[in-house]
Amino acid sequence: xxxxxxxxxxxxxxxxxxxxxxxxxxxxxxxxxxxxxxxxxxxxxxxxxxxxxxxxxxxxxxxxxxxxxxxxxxxxxxxxxxxxxxxxxxxxxxxxxxxxxxxxxxxxxxxxxxxxxxxxxxxxxxxxxxxxxxxxxxxxxxxxxxxxxxxxxxxxxxxxxxxxxxxxxxxxxxxxxxxxxxxxxxxxxxxxxxxxxxxxxxxxxxxxxxxxx
Numbered sequence: 775x776x777x778x779x780x781x782x783x784x785x786x787x788x789x790x791x792x793x794x795x796x797x798x799x800x801x802x803x804x805x806x807x808x809x810x811x812x813x814x815x816x817x818x819x820x821x822x823x824x825x826x827x828x829x830x831x832x833x834x835x836x837x838x839x840x841x842x843x844x845x846x847x848x849x850x851x852x853x854x855x856x857x858x859x860x861x862x863x864x865x866x867x868x869x870x871x872x873x874x875x876x877x878x879x880x881x882x883x884x885x886x887x888x889x890x891x892x893x894x895x896x897x898x899x900x901x902x903x904x905x906x907x908x909x910x911x912x913x914x915x916x917x918x919x920x921x922x923x924x925x926x927x928x929x930x931x932x933x934x935x936x937x938x939x940x941x942x943x944x945x946x947x948x949x950x951x952x953x954x955x956x957x958x959x960x961x962x963x964x965x966x967x968x969x970x971x972x973x974x975x976x977x978x979x980x981x982x983x984x985x986x987x
Contacts, residue, residue, distance in 0.1 A: 802835040802874075803828055805899060810839035811847065811871070811887070817896035830903045832880055840871035845887045845897065847873060855884035855900060858893035880905040 814820030849864040887897040
């Protein structure tokens with residue numbers, strides 16, 4: 775257990791030393807690094823130097839490490855920053871530490887401590903915030919054109935295998951084709967057939983006449 779605590783403490787010390795780390799693509803800047811938010815020994819130059827070595831973007835987080843009731847944080851316009859005045863405040867004074875402030879606008883932002891003469895002693899911060907990180911493309915205002923409305927497909931002719939398709943009847947051909955390409959016509963009845971028919975008829979007539987005579 776002690777080894778885990780030592781490792782965790784070492785990692786946090788590295789984060790504090792570098793003054794920033796990342797949370798869900800946001801950069802968290804620890805104001806003043808390991809010194810935190812306090813009255814610096816060398817005056818306002820301390821926080822000016824600290825901010826000069828950082829890049830700030832909208833969405834980043836400023837972490838002010840201070841003891842509650844010992845210091846506070848207030849965002850102010852430049853005029854109040856220069857005079858160390860709490861006139862025209864931007865938002866409420868934060869008196870509970872440590873606290874995180876999410877940067878929600880670009881440009882120059884100013885923060886001071888309003889406790890006693892702390893601001894006159896150099897406890898004031900000025901940063902320049904960019905809108906987006908380098909290489910990030912702003913969202914385009916052009917929206918793709920909507921797809922054309924779907925049109926109904928033209929009706930299709932029923933397939934030959936469709937049971938509902940109308941059927942066509944074909945008239946019988948007067949002649950049938952032959953392998954030779956010609957046509958064959960049934961021959962007229964032959965003379966032998968006529969003779970047989972005539973003989974039968976005569977025999978029938980003879981029998982009938984014999985019955986009467």
